[in-house]
Amino acid sequence: MGLLQNAKNGLRIAGGRRPSSREEKRLLAKIDWFILSYCCLMYFSNYLDRSNISNAYVSGMREELHMVGTEFNKINTIFTCGYIIGMIPNNLLLQVVSPRIWFPCMQIVWAVLTFCTSTVGNVKQIYAIRFFQGMAESSTFVGTHYVLGSWYKPTELGWRSGIFTSSGLVGTLFSGILQAAVYRSLNGRAGRSGWRWLFVIDGIITLPIALYGFLVFPDVPKTTKAFYLSPEERELARTRLDQNTNLEQAKSRPLSxxxxxxxxxxxxxxxxxxxxxxxxxxxxxxxxxxxxxxxxxxxxxxxxxxxxxxxxxxxxxxxxxxxxxxxxxxxxxxxxxxxxxxxxxxxxxxxxxxxxxxxxxxxxxxxxxxxxxxxxxxxxxxxxxxxxxxxxxxxxxxxxxxxxxxxxxxxxxxxxxxxxxxxxxxxxxxxxxxxxxxxxxxxxxxxxxxxxxxxxxxxxxxxxxxxxxxLPGSSGDVQKNQNSPTVVDSDTRSVASEKQ
The missing domain is CATH 1.20.1250.20 (MFS general substrate transporter like domains)
Known part of the structure; x- marks a missing residue:
């Protein structure tokens, strides 16, 4: 019980710990801006697309494509099937292909498919499009959480994950507003229905975000070549998690x-x-x-x-x-x-x-x-x-x-x-x-x-x-590992000394 209590005390201190140096603060500010800005915009466009299929359905798509019965439910189910199939392959491919390349490429794929949705003539074409769109969009959510876990300490993950998740919720909120605006201003323009214009606008929004990712996304610490990170900051990004993770074990191994x-x-x-x-x-x-x-x-x-x-x-x-x-x-x-x-x-x-x-x-x-x-x-x-x-x-x-x-x-x-x-x-x-x-x-x-x-x-x-x-361990283990080369932060050591 004493060991567990000491760990809890060390955890309280570690949980509220701020960056320990000016260099680390500067690094966090940079990766927060470039990682979160891109991932949140990507997830926003992802959820905008998902929500807008529902808005299009009640804004004329059902009547124009002569949809009946449960055909709309089938669209969502087929999208989910593609999403499920794509999840694990997408995350494993991030071990092989640079996230700076993979994320924007998947965005371009679903942007092109979104444009295609604006031209469909029947519901079966939507079935096919939504299946492949689900596969492409499945890269976003778990892929981002993988990248976040590669850059941030455990005490830094919650807030960043929350901001990322909230961006998708904002996309859901914005979807209805966008649909109403598009329908009022573009319905019938160039011979296109308002719901078709909605998917054109979705695709136009998505493409610049993908370009932004190609230019600024920093990959993961061990492979980053981001132009805005100095050599010292890249090295700090690779080593700053050392107190929370055995980096030797955390290295990628060949898939087998x-x-x-x-x-x-x-x-x-x-x-x-x-x-x-x-x-x-x-x-x-x-x-x-x-x-x-x-x-x-x-x-x-x-x-x-x-x-x-x-x-x-x-x-x-x-x-x-x-x-x-x-x-x-x-x-x-x-x-x-x-x-x-x-x-x-x-x-x-x-x-x-x-x-x-x-x-x-x-x-x-x-x-x-x-x-x-x-x-x-x-x-x-x-x-x-x-x-x-x-x-x-x-x-x-x-x-x-x-x-x-x-x-x-x-x-x-x-x-x-x-x-x-x-x-x-x-x-x-x-x-x-x-x-x-x-x-x-x-x-x-x-x-x-x-x-x-x-x-x-x-x-x-x-x-x-x-x-x-x-997080860094308990005082009991600090005492056992006094001769270990592992780094133990000063806050945890102070807790151990108090318990002694």
């Missing part, structure tokens, strides 16, 4: 079946994949626009109100994501965010299940459910830390987490949130409560397995012990 066996024999792949496969479904309130369907189902609201009121869900999502991500960096712990979002969604579900409750309470419940998005950035930051000692494993685990979540997404909404259940969604509310309870159990499982791995590390190996968030 031995690597696959190693990954599949570890708890990390199974537990982290399970965690996000389950916890990701807490976002179902927002991703299925249940509030919009609720408002339309009970009646009494204008079209503008039905479009605008659910924006509050995304607003709560953005605030929750950034606040929680910042808090996890300050404290160094991730799991409380998953508890927060699970409890919030349980409360929301109960408020909606009790149908006799006031409408104002139901509004509150739907807005509160926006808290579910806070777990996305936190969960991937946590996985980045857990797998920090192996690049390939980290790439596969991050991709698998999103892959399994999307595998569940492909059928989850059809079973539990069909439009025919609006406005009450009784099955969905019960499913949400069950998912939240399962999320709490999965969170405990990852928490337990991570700490068991930490306790089982061999102190004679010369490695610094890694505490419960992948």
């Amino acid at each position: 079946w031995a690597l696959v066996r190693k990954i599949l024999s570890s708890w990390r792949w199974y537990a982290c994949s399970l965690l996000f496969a389950i916890s990701g479904e807490t976002e179902s309130f927002g991703s299925n626009n249940l509030m919009g369907q609720f408002l339309k189902g009970i009646g009494g609201y204008t079209v503008d109100q039905i479009d605008n009121y659910p924006s509050g869900v995304m607003a709560v999502a953005i605030v929750s994501t950034i606040v929680c991500a910042t808090w996890t960096d300050r404290t160094g712990v991730r799991w409380p965010v998953l508890i927060y979002m699970s409890v919030a969604c349980i409360i929301s579900s109960i408020c909606i299940l009790v149908w006799s409750s006031p409408t104002a309470l139901k509004f509150f419940a739907y807005y509160l459910a926006g808290a579910s998005y806070a777990g996305q950035a936190t969960t991937f930051a946590w996985a980045n830390q857990i797998c920090a000692d192996n690049d390939q494993e980290r790439a596969v685990v991050l991709a698998s987490m999103n892959m399994w979540n999307n595998a569940v997404n492909a059928w989850w909404s059809i079973v539990f949130y069909p439009a025919t259940d609006a406005p009450r969604f009784r099955k969905g509310m019960i499913a949400m409560i069950a998912v939240c309870i399962a999320t709490l159990l999965a969170t405990w499982l990852v928490y337990f397995l991570e700490r068991r791995e930490w306790r089982n590390r061999d102190p004679r190996s010369g490695r610094e012990s890694v505490d419960k968030e992948g």
